[in-house]
Amino acid sequence: MPITLTQIFLFSFLLFALTRVILRLKSGELSLFGFIFWSGIFGLAMVVVLFPGITSNVAKILGIGRGADVIVYISVSLLFYLVFRLYIFIEDIRHDITELIQKLALRDINENKKSKSKQK
Amino acid sequence: MKILIGIPAYNEEKLISQVVRSLPKKLKGIEDIDILVVDDGSTDKTIQKAKEAGAKVLRHILNRGLGGALKTILSYAKKKQYDILVTFDADGQHSPLDIPKMIEPIIKDGEDVVIGSRWKASKHIPFSRVVINKLANIITFLLFSIWTTDSQSGLRAFGKKAIKNIELQSDGMEVSSEFFREIYRNKLNFQEVPVVVKYTYYSRAKGQSLTNAPNILFHLLIRLLR
Numbered sequence: 056m057p058i059t060l061t062q063i064f065l066f067s068f069l070l071f072a073l074t075r076v077i078l079r080l081k082s083g084e085l086s087l088f089g090f091i092f093w094s095g096i097f098g099l100a101m102v103v104v105l106f107p108g109i110t111s112n113v114a115k116i117l118g119i120g121r122g123a124d125v126i127v128y129i130s131v132s133l134l135f136y137l138v139f140r141l142y143i144f145i146e147d148i149r150h151d152i153t154e155l156i157q158k159l160a161l162r163d164i165n166e167n168k169k170s171k172s173k174q175k
Numbered sequence: 176m177k178i179l180i181g182i183p184a185y186n187e188e189k190l191i192s193q194v195v196r197s198l199p200k201k202l203k204g205i206e207d208i209d210i211l212v213v214d215d216g217s218t219d220k221t222i223q224k225a226k227e228a229g230a231k232v233l234r235h236i237l238n239r240g241l242g243g244a245l246k247t248i249l250s251y252a253k254k255k256q257y258d259i260l261v262t263f264d265a266d267g268q269h270s271p272l273d274i275p276k277m278i279e280p281i282i283k284d285g286e287d288v289v290i291g292s293r294w295k296a297s298k299h300i301p302f303s304r305v306v307i308n309k310l311a312n313i314i315t316f317l318l319f320s321i322w323t324t325d326s327q328s329g330l331r332a333f334g335k336k337a338i339k340n341i342e343l344q345s346d347g348m349e350v351s352s353e354f355f356r357e358i359y360r361n362k363l364n365f366q367e368v369p370v371v372v373k374y375t376y377y378s379r380a381k382g383q384s385l386t387n388a389p390n391i392l393f394h395l396l397i398r399l400l401r
Contacts, residue, residue: 153243153346160213160233160247161254 058105065104065132072136073097100132177207178278179257182230183244184212184265188219195228197271198263204282205259211251212265215244242350246343253338260338264329273370277332280366287337287363288354290323291330291370300372311352319356323367327351330370337363 076093079085085093103109180198184191191212198210212225216238225232233247245262252260259278263269273291280286293300294308308327315326331354333341340361345353358365 149346150344152237153239153246156216156235156237156239156243157247157250160235161250 062104062107066101068132069097069101069104073101176205176258176282177209178202178205178259178261179248179252179255180208180210180261180263180274181245181248181252182210182212182225182263182265183215183241183248184217184221184225185215185238185241185244186217186219186221187265188217188221188224190267191221191265192224192228194263194265194267195225195230199271199274202275202278205278209257211248213244213247213251215239215241240345240347240350242343242345242347242353245350246346249333249338249341249343252333257338258335260333262329262331262333268372269330270371270373273330273368276368276370277330280368281332281334284366285334285364286366287334287361288358288365289332290325290354290365290367291328291332292323292325292367293328293370293372294324315352315355319352319359321355321359321365323355325367326355328370337361 073094076085076090076097080087080090182191182194187194195210195212198208200208202208210230212221212230212232214222214225214232214234216235222232222234233251235243235247248262249260259281261274261277263271263274269291277289277291280289308325311326312323316322328351337358340363341354341357343350343353343357357363
């Protein structure tokens with residue numbers, strides 16, 4: 056069965072996503088559990104892209120009549136990835152704000168001490 | 176040995192001074208006892224009341240959640256090189272009489288972390304709390320491979336090694352489970368000690384609710400997957 060342009064595009068995108076997962080594991084930002092989860096998701100998606108017949112079989116088992124709608128699938132996978140990235144980004148910002156607030160709180164006590172010792 | 180009793184507080188003007196005043200002034204084997212209240216951006220008179228009761232107070236200018244306040248307590252304990260840190264809830268649900276029991280395993284047995292478990296001592300625990308805690312315990316085990324009878328306990332004691340090594344990331348209520356990840360990650364010894372928890376209308380309104388559970392689970396999962 057010849058490979059279509061869509062398959063090449065989707066496969067490349069998933070391969071890119073998989074490399075991001077590996078890089079994140081290497082940099083220590085992703086736990087082993089996270090690595091297994093995400094590489095499993097993207098790996099499975101790659102198999103489905105290469106052998107689209109699998110989806111029809113799954114659709115039959117689940118009782119879904121329609122086959123793969125390529126545009127919807129691409130959009131959903133892209134959105135899923137982007138929402139995940141965005142969520143992490145927001146979490147990081149929240150984390151940074153907390154760190155700032157914490158530093159300010161700890162600085163307060165140092166300054167109080169300094170002003171007290173000056174008074175003495 | 177010097178000990179820090181850290182209390183995260185958010186809008187706790189009603190009980191904070193009572194809680195601070197109830198804490199022990201003397202403990203066996205301890206020379207210095209300091210009480211630190213971290214005010215997590217309260218809009219009421221929590222700071223004033225805590226200071227009047229004799230506690231040191233650190234102020235978060237914005238509300239960051241329980242995890243944020245506990246992080247500040249830990250940083251302070253690390254910076255000031257305390258030997259033991261006890262975290263104590265501000266809503267009056269814990270008994271100060273349990274503190275000596277909490278620190279004993281650290282002083283005598285060299286434990287790194289002691290968790291106060293309400294399931295071993297308290298008798299009348301509301302059903303909603305039973306469900307929340309059991310669920311949280313299972314999730315804690317699945318995520319962090321540590322079995323505990325009270326993953327959501329706010330009464331904890333930490334030895335020097337734990338104070339030095341625990342790095343919290345969560346800002347919200349999910350921090351309670353995160354302590355177990357840190358116990359696992361840093362290979363810390365931990366023990367559970369039975370403690371009494373008093374459930375009042377006030378403390379139940381302040382604590383975790385079942386509707387909050389999916390949010391906590393979601394945050395824990397995101398922390399793992401990021």
